[in-house]
Amino acid sequence: MSHEISAPQPGLYLADHRSSGPFLTLVRYRELLRQLVIREVKLRYKRSVLGFAWTVLNPLFAMAIFTMVFSRIFGERPHYPLYVITALLGWNVFSLGTSRGLDSVVINGPIIRKVFVPKAIFPIAAIVSQVVNFVFSLVPLFLFMILVGAGFSVHLLWLPIPLFGLACFALGVALLMGALNVFFRDVKYFYEAGVLAWFYATPIFYPPEIIPDKFKFLLHVNPMYALLESLRAPIYRGTAPPLEVLIPGLALSLATLATGWVIFHRLEDRFIHYV
Amino acid sequence: MSQLVGTLDTVNPTELSLPSAQAGDSPVLAVENLSIRLLLHQERTRSLRDSAIRLLRGRTKKRDEFWPLRDVSFSVDPGEILGIIGANGAGKSTLLKVIAGVIPPSVGKVVVRGRIAPLIELGAGFDSFLTGRENIFLYGSLLGFSQKELERRFDRIVRFAELEEFIDVPLMNYSVGMSARLGFAIATDVEPDLLLIDELFSVGDAAFQKKCEGRMESFKAKGVTIVLVSHNLKLIQATCQTAIWLHHGQVAASGLADKVVAEYQKFSAAPSG
Numbered sequence: 001m002s003h004e005i006s007a008p009q010p011g012l013y014l015a016d017h018r019s020s021g022p023f024l025t026l027v028r029y030r031e032l033l034r035q036l037v038i039r040e041v042k043l044r045y046k047r048s049v050l051g052f053a054w055t056v057l058n059p060l061f062a063m064a065i066f067t068m069v070f071s072r073i074f075g076e077r078p079h080y081p082l083y084v085i086t087a088l089l090g091w092n093v094f095s096l097g098t099s100r101g102l103d104s105v106v107i108n109g110p111i112i113r114k115v116f117v118p119k120a121i122f123p124i125a126a127i128v129s130q131v132v133n134f135v136f137s138l139v140p141l142f143l144f145m146i147l148v149g150a151g152f153s154v155h156l157l158w159l160p161i162p163l164f165g166l167a168c169f170a171l172g173v174a175l176l177m178g179a180l181n182v183f184f185r186d187v188k189y190f191y192e193a194g195v196l197a198w199f200y201a202t203p204i205f206y207p208p209e210i211i212p213d214k215f216k217f218l219l220h221v222n223p224m225y226a227l228l229e230s231l232r233a234p235i236y237r238g239t240a241p242p243l244e245v246l247i248p249g250l251a252l253s254l255a256t257l258a259t260g261w262v263i264f265h266r267l268e269d270r271f272i273h274y275v
Numbered sequence: 276m277s278q279l280v281g282t283l284d285t286v287n288p289t290e291l292s293l294p295s296a297q298a299g300d301s302p303v304l305a306v307e308n309l310s311i312r313l314l315l316h317q318e319r320t321r322s323l324r325d326s327a328i329r330l331l332r333g334r335t336k337k338r339d340e341f342w343p344l345r346d347v348s349f350s351v352d353p354g355e356i357l358g359i360i361g362a363n364g365a366g367k368s369t370l371l372k373v374i375a376g377v378i379p380p381s382v383g384k385v386v387v388r389g390r391i392a393p394l395i396e397l398g399a400g401f402d403s404f405l406t407g408r409e410n411i412f413l414y415g416s417l418l419g420f421s422q423k424e425l426e427r428r429f430d431r432i433v434r435f436a437e438l439e440e441f442i443d444v445p446l447m448n449y450s451v452g453m454s455a456r457l458g459f460a461i462a463t464d465v466e467p468d469l470l471l472i473d474e475l476f477s478v479g480d481a482a483f484q485k486k487c488e489g490r491m492e493s494f495k496a497k498g499v500t501i502v503l504v505s506h507n508l509k510l511i512q513a514t515c516q517t518a519i520w521l522h523h524g525q526v527a528a529s530g531l532a533d534k535v536v537a538e539y540q541k542f543s544a545a546p547s548g
Contacts, residue, residue, distance in 0.1 A: 028419070029416070029419065031416040031420070031421050031422050032413075032416040032417055032419075034416070034422070035412055035413045035416045035417075036413075038409075039402060039405065039409075039413065042405075043402070043404050043405070046404060110399065110400075111399055111400045111417065112377075113377065113399075114377065114395065114396035114399030114400070115375065115377060115393060115395075115396070115399050115400065115417055115418065116375055116376030116377055116393075117417060184323050186323045186324075269379040272377065272378050272379070273313065
């Protein structure tokens, strides 16, 4: 028996199956990704009467609360409820996506222990599901805009770009936190507390102008500000996203995604012993 | 990694001489100097607090190394049926999981040429809230099938699992046997190049087991390469041409199935001392 490889290197080489890099492996498992997203979207509201409506009702309730509490303070803004809900829907993509994505590797431990699967597929599915939810919730959002008499602008065509940035940023965070959470389950709890602080630090229900000057720099290092403003501009203001905000936001998002991707795949091989 | 290789015992596993090997054919499965290393107290979920404590105390303890598999080498040629035997904890199931890609090797490598059908944990990834139909697509895609393929195979899978009436019922209402039948039907409805079997399934009732055996026979007839883990030495002798005896993660003997089984039996029968 002649062995063509004289100096064995560690690693698994499966010809024609998963020998290629992590990205191509994921591409080959795209059908699984589709199935996981379908399951996530379908099962979330199983056995609930209102079902999918909750995806929209949730932010609507939050919007109603913010409007009641803050309309005195920020009420002079026209369409304050619309101002809040556009950012809330975007924020939900991030916060729900990352909190589910962060857990997803551990939760799918039973699968990871039994069959080969590209592990990044679970955080990706969590984020994609939230993007799908967002797209669905645009329908009631537009109905709401008609209801309150807000205008529709051609700049709505910009929406996919901040949404793409949002997905990239959320995925980067989910990959990073998800990988660390495999080794330290505390990460989840730290993150949950952190995300709450993050919510209040981002102008979602308040205008960015009220932030004291000495803290304004925070807005520039917070991609969520850039992305939510860019999401808000076409819907709420009827303008194109401010490029001087959008472009750095996109850059930060892509950098986060690259970091998360690299770290996740560095640690991936050790997951099996910890899940 | 290279210094790791240096620390390995130099165990020379017996080279396999394969009776059925067709000259010139490259093996479907080649396992070369495969080792799996676990760091015992490390391979546990820690909390940040534990880590901090460990850091403060300093690394006083030498890490406990454990090698579930150590320097395992063998290859399997197209059409060959290889049996893996050994006591509980010898590393048989771990070896199958490495071949299936579930556990990455610490040292060495595994090369598989072609498509694997792992009959290791049937129905891993079944979601009990989803219906049988939905689970066929979920589990099928987990095994790497495309939607088109699954649509094409769907009717045959359902028919084989004998679940025509229940296919749109959530899996949580299935009996254990029904889920197992569905898992077996999905996983084996393929033309794999390499079939991995951990303990021949006792799936379903006698009638269904007959069907499973029938499917196995047709795989054999088609010349599918099979790696079979079993405690049933009679089965190994009857099914496999070659065998490997794993002992504490190392290859204790390999070669013709009858010979390896005989050696293993001699060892097991001998008074331990």
